[in-house]
Amino acid sequence: MSSSSAAPTAKPPMRDALVAAAFRLFLDRGYEQTTVDDIVALAGVGRRSFFRYFPSKEDVVFPDHERCLTDMTAFLAGGEDEEHDPVARVCDAARMVLRMYAENPTFSVQRYRLTRRVPGLRAYELSVVWRYERALAEYLRSRFAGQTDGTLRADVIAAAVVAAHNNALRSWLRSDGEGDAGTLVDHALGHVQRAFGRPADAPxxxxxxxxxxxxxxxxxxxxxxxxxxxxxxxxxxxxxxxxxxxxx
Amino acid sequence: MSSSSAAPTAKPPMRDALVAAAFRLFLDRGYEQTTVDDIVALAGVGRRSFFRYFPSKEDVVFPDHERCLTDMTAFLAGGEDEEHDPVARVCDAARMVLRMYAENPTFSVQRYRLTRRVPGLRAYELSVVWRYERALAEYLRSRFAGQTDGTLRADVIAAAVVAAHNNALRSWLRSDGEGDAGTLVDHALGHVQRAFGRPADAPxxxxxxxxxxxxxxxxxxxxxxxxxxxxxxxxxxxxxxxxxxxxx
Known part of the structure; x- marks a missing residue:
């Protein structure tokens, strides 16, 4: 579903180098004590290169969310037709976020620890989670348009999917990325699908x-x-x- | 459930005067263009008085959330025993937030419009919503302790309750505070309770x-x-x- 891992332009080496330098400094000195100047000096690039890739220091902590949000929005737009169970579709969309984390367990676990210590990053993360939830809710609102309580159901299901996903993701991160993140998330999303999903064809x-x-x-x-x-x-x-x- | 409306110390006149002055300026000049100095000048008090009541300029926009969070936590702590249906309890806890908004429709609608225009206030609001959700989830986790998927169910239900509450609250705010907010929220929470609540005594x-x-x-x-x-x-x-x- 995500096309970027194979795309040559999605992760240019300079961008990776900036993320790697930033994280080395965040872990050594602390997030607040690290400036963008420190990061570009270690990466051996200029300030303008940094801001070409990242609007702010927070963004270098979460370098893949924008791409993932774009991929998720495209994936949801491809599931507007009747044949797709809307609840199954938003669960699959949530799995795209999980895969982004699971692609790089070491980085994800480091970031999780960093985010828990730095209030500004917690706030940034909340705003990202909110954008994912809105993307899921907008898709469901469109699918439920004209139905009784359509927007209510859309908002509730989107929130439930995000909560289930994050419950599983955090369990995995707290276990230092041991175990199979996919299995944990499938179990958690199954809980939501059973509560809200389209019934299968059974008499x-x-x-x-x-x-x-x-x-x-x-x-x-x-x-x-x-x-x-x-x-x-x-x-x-x-x-x-x-x-x-x-x-x- | 909320004891503060009758408590003489909960809303001292100076605090009210600061909130009123702040909102007059926010609406006249814009939020970003208003400083704490402007607010205290209009209210006729010193800077120290402002910071006695509000840690920051954001906090004066949401003057009652801390009290409401405290009241909610106390209310949830009083529902730890077996006789209380945990899902009904978190729905009642969410109604406390609704009442805080509904107590002052004009102020709530003004703030809603302001919050939608100022990104920093949106971020602040997200962090407040997150604290409410965590309070509900912690209560449910405690009630579901030892049960299969207890933390998962707790997180999903807390998120669903918050989403349902906010769906109804925003409908009411978008209608300029017309209509009965309580009826809207009851309907929305009923949706969650039917999905997750303890079955009543029916054969x-x-x-x-x-x-x-x-x-x-x-x-x-x-x-x-x-x-x-x-x-x-x-x-x-x-x-x-x-x-x-x-x-x-």
Whole structure:
């Protein structure tokens, strides 16, 4: 899904050298104590080269988010048609962020530790997370356009996907990048998909019935009887049950 | 739930005067063009008085979040026992934020417009939202301690509650504070509670059954039959259905 790893212009050596120099200094001296001048001196380039790649010192800490946001937006734009389950699509979009982190575990773990220590970087990270969440929510709002509570559902699902992704990502980062990040994120996103995703094609039937009155029963109770195959996904059950109530 | 509206020390006149002066200047001149000196001059107090109440110029834009966070944390701490449905509790906690906004619609709408125009205030707001979300998530993590996927569920539900609350709050702010904010938020939070909340006490029975083989049927199919009252909440249905699968 991400085209950049093979693209020759996506990660020019000078950009990589600036990131490497910046991180060596951040880890040695601390983030606040390192200036852009220090970084360009170590990388052996001029200040203008730095600002060609990075608007600010914060941006060198998160060098790949802009590319990832661009890739994610393009990926979501390619899933506007009916055949794509919108919740599955935003889960796949979130996996693009995970892959960006997992491509370089050492760097990701170093940055995680740095970000936890520097309040300004925490704020920067919050703004990046917010942009991912908005990208997912905008896609879902478009897919749910015209539906009851469409924007509400879009916002809630986008937030749930981001929270599940970040829960798994942080577990992986806290374990120093040991283990399989993909498995952790799949598990976490599966939780969200089961709660909100489109039901698969599995037979469930629910019908409203009126119980036969017992002798002396003044108000026979309406109930719903639902018969499902064992392999029916839970949301197919819920959908059928709710549809049966609506029909009753 | 919030004790501060009646507390004589929560909103001293000088603090109110500083907020009023700040907002008059922000709206007249713009946020960036207003200094703390301008604010204290208009309010007729010294700089030290300003900083006694507000650590920075950003804080005067959001004068009540610290109090609200304190109140929310106390409210959540009072709901650690088993009798409180944890999801209902975090929804009630989110309503405390809504009430803070709804107490003063004019001020809230002005601030909403200001925040949308000033990137630094957006960043500040994101950090506040993040603190609310963490407060809700920490409470849920404690309530779900020892449960399967407890931290994952806690983080996802906290994010969903915040997203639902903010969806309703922003609708209300965009409508210039017209209409009933409480009704909007109740509707939005109801969406989250139906998805994640503890089922109320309503009778649902689900049983796994083995279908009697038809003549010549080689592999009779296992199914689950579920009978529910019409007023059973959806998650009681799901819980019973899943339990029936586990028992089968």
């Amino acid at each position: 469930v039937r629910a019908v409203p019935v009126r119980a036969l009155p017992d002798e002396g029963d003044e108000r026979p109770e309406d109930v719903v009887v639902l018969v499902s195959r064992r392999d029916a996904p839970v949301w197919r059950v819920v959908q059928e049950w709710e549809a049966a109530l609506g029909r009753a | 649902v029975r689900a049983v796994p059954v083995r279908a009697l083989p038809d003549e010549g049927d080689e592999r009779p199919e296992d199914v689950v039959v579920l009978v529910s009252r019409r007023d059973a909440p959806v998650w009681r249905v799901v819980q019973e259905w899943e339990a029936a699968l586990g028992r089968a």
